[in-house]
Amino acid sequence: MNTNLLHSKVWRRIRSAIGCSLALAVATSFTGCSTLTQPINGIPAHRLSPDFFPPPKNDLVPVDIALLSLEPPRDYQLGPDDILGVYIEGVLPFNPPNAPPSPPPVNFPDENSTLPPSIGYPIAVQDDGTLALPLIAPLKVVGLTLEQVREKIRQSYIENDILREEKARPIVTLIKERTFDVIVVREDSGGRSEGGEGLRGPDRTATGGLVKLPAYKNDVLHALVETGGLPGLNAKNEIMVLRASEADKRKRADFLRKYWAQQRIAMTDPCYCPPELPDDPSILRIPLRVRPGVIPNIDEADITLQDGDIVYIENRETEVYYTGGLLPGGEHILPRDYDLDVIAAMALAGRGIGESTSSGGVGVSAVGGVPPGMLYILRRTPCDGQIAIEVDLARAVNDPRSRPLVQPGDTLILQYKCEEEILNFGIGTFFTYGIQQLLRNNN
Known part of the structure; x- marks a missing residue:
């Protein structure tokens, strides 16, 4: 009799284990566990080689x-295409003998110019760097200041016996810079x-x-x-x-x-x-x-x-990352001057840590459920390759080494862990059917 009782208890335990296994399998199939149906072979972020993590830019x-x-030099140095205002009494302009000298013209700069008003007749410095004046050979003025050009003009007219020393008083100003x-x-x-x-x-x-x-x-x-x-x-x-x-x-x-x-x-x-x-x-x-x-x-x-x-x-149109899975799908721009880790990137995409979704099971969105806890980063590698970085969000919150920085071209995919989907399915089933059954039994 005791032997039969023992066999009966063993069979009950076996049937119970089989029933739990079947229930677990059915629940997994109902929830569509993405870990089984859409597996991603990722490498945990804290185990990844540092070569896959470029240096941060927060400290730039x-x-x-x-x-x-x-x-700019202390004194303006002349070059080709500069326009000078030159006035040489008796020469530029020419005055007949015993005639009173003509006053020099006054030139006002353009509206956006920072030059002061100037006087003299406009003469441009030629492409070869010379200044052409009446009665003398062209003067080389490239690299000279206005004062040096004035003295060079004075000496040239004196040496050519065109002006006496006391009458040689040329005026040189800058009308327009090159x-x-x-x-x-x-x-x-x-x-x-x-x-x-x-x-x-x-x-x-x-x-x-x-x-x-x-x-x-x-x-x-x-x-x-x-x-x-x-x-x-x-x-x-x-x-x-x-x-x-x-x-x-x-x-x-x-x-x-x-x-x-x-x-x-x-x-x-x-x-x-x-x-x-x-x-x-x-x-x-x-x-x-x-x-x-x-x-x-x-x-x-x-x-x-x-x-x-x-x-x-140049526009930085390629500095973007992409989101999918349980994250709202889209293309998002990366900040230019500071780093963005995966947690901040999720928040920028519209999903924060600890937020559950309505896809975990029946009734989960109404009563709250277990939030998704696995994030995958699909990162391109040379030679058209790819690496999947696995980020456990629970660990990432507490360990910065498990919180990699998002890089241009990354794709972030948020998924439930298999056990999270099963829990959400159980919670949703209980609040949808279990409470109804309890109320029906009480009646």
């Missing part, structure tokens, strides 16, 4: 903008802010145009000030300068020609891994933010702009 400091500006025509192209005026919307779209427009910069103001900073100031948040943290000289144009063309020729040869190998396009050595890139203690190597020749040079502010 702005570059001193004074490095982008030329320091200017440099620079092209500025800006892609940072699209009107989108660092919010949840992506950068791509009709708002990406380029502005700018031709800017005339006076001598000693023909630098990168003045070109930016004339077209709206420093690059905005929609632009990359750098300024590109493309030189207009034929040598630089040929250098850029040769660089691209050689690069693509190498690519065509290498692509015949089936195991070929295409590298990223390297930086064009003929294009000057000026950073706007650097690591603490780093002084950018920017010299005067780098920031000096000549006729036809192009200042280019």
Whole structure:
């Protein structure tokens, strides 16, 4: 009798275990456990090699903008295309003998000019750097100051016996400085802010145009000030300068020609891994933010702009990340000047830590359920590869090493763990059917 009782208890336990297993399997199938139906083979974030985590940018400091500006000389030095006001009594203008001298004309500067009013007849410095005046040979004036030019004119007329020493009192003023025509192209005026919307779209427009910069103001900073100031948040943290000289144009063309020729040869190998396009050595890139203690190597020749040079502010349209799974799907712009970890990225996408969804089971959204606890980061790697980084959100809240920074091109997929879906299904089933059954039994 005792033996039969023992066998009966054993069979009851076996049936109970089988029933629990079947119930668990049925619950898993009803909830559509994404861990089983849509598995993602990820590597836990805290076990990943540091090579997959670029250095943070929170500690970057702005570059001193004074490095982008030329320091003007104490006295203006002349060059081709400067327009001088010259008055030489008895010569310019010519006066007949015994006639009273004519007064010099007065010239007022343009509205936007910083020059004071000047006097004298306008004479331009020629392309060869000379100044052509009546009765004497052209004078070389490039690199001279106004006072030096005045003295040179005086000595020349005295040495040529045109004016006596006491009558040689020329007046030399600056009517208009020489200017440099620079092209500025800006892609940072699209009107989108660092919010949840992506950068791509009709708002990406380029502005700018031709800017005339006076001598000693023909630098990168003045070109930016004339077209709206420093690059905005929609632009990359750098300024590109493309030189207009034929040598630089040929250098850029040769660089691209050689690069693509190498690519065509290498692509015949089936195991070929295409590298990223390297930086064009003929294009000057000026950073706007650097690591603490780093002084950018920017010299005067780098920031000096000549006729036809192009200042280019590039849009950072590729600095976005994507969301999916239980996160609202979309494309989101990454901040330019500070880092964004996965928790902040989820909040920016509209889903915070601890927020449950209505997809966990019947009735879960009404009574609250277990929130999703697994986030996967799909990150691109060289050679068109991909790595899946697994982020346990419960661990990420307490351990910063398990909270990786989001990088451009990342895709964030939020999922329930299998046990979370089962719990949510059980909670929803109980509150939907269990309470009804209790009320029915009480009646």
